[in-house]
Amino acid sequence: MKKFLIGITLISMTLAGAAFFYISQHGLDIRVQNETNKEIAGLYVTYNHIKKDIKIPPVSAKSSYKFHVDPVKNSTADFNEGALNIQYKDSKGNVHSETVIGYFERSYSGDAVFKIKSVDKDGVLAVKTNERVSLY
Template sequence: MKKIILVSVIVVIIGALGFATLKLAQDGFDISVENETNKKVSGLYLTYDNIKLDIKIPSIAPSEKYTLNVNPNENFDEASLKLEYKDTKGNLQTEYVIGYFEKGYSGKAVINIKSVDEMGKLKVEINSNTSLY
């Protein structure tokens, strides 16, 4: 009987440690920006409400990708994570990466840049998921 209790306690401890490790690994949002075009893409940045400084994304060569983690720590209630850039006429273009999140949310998003038209407007495909924990 003591062996069963000891094994049960060990299983619970290992499970708790595994959950804690998983939770720590998922802080914020893991973002991947993939350039599927035959042109270099530049001038992109990520932003959300109350951010102190927009997050600049370096130029991405054709068929390359850039990954980063966005972990909002500003004081806010709710926000949307947006990819923004200016087209060739200087007009601001916005794509929603994470439509809604609150402090403490985590998740990931993949932004696939499919094409760039003659006006510098991107055709993007975004797949994302979020979690409360």
């Protein structure tokens, strides 16, 4: 009987640990890394069927800002799959869109780094993105 209770306890703890790991891994962690000598403002995250675009606060020179996107909470019921983009307007009012994560679904998890390498005189960003996304 004692071995049975120990076995049940170990199985329960394993399942609880797996559930915690799954819940904590849900969604997308995004880091905007400003490698320029200027503050970058006016960025926002969007994707198809997002309830509301996510505004990114100004990112100071040589610093970064990290945030979490939860596709379950941030998406409408129509969302199944999409690409996550960061958009901004240049000094002429033209909208630019940079892909941060090329493909994800509601249940995906992962992370991405959006590096801002430079800004030209018109406010157009030169960027580099690294992403790592998985089904689990």
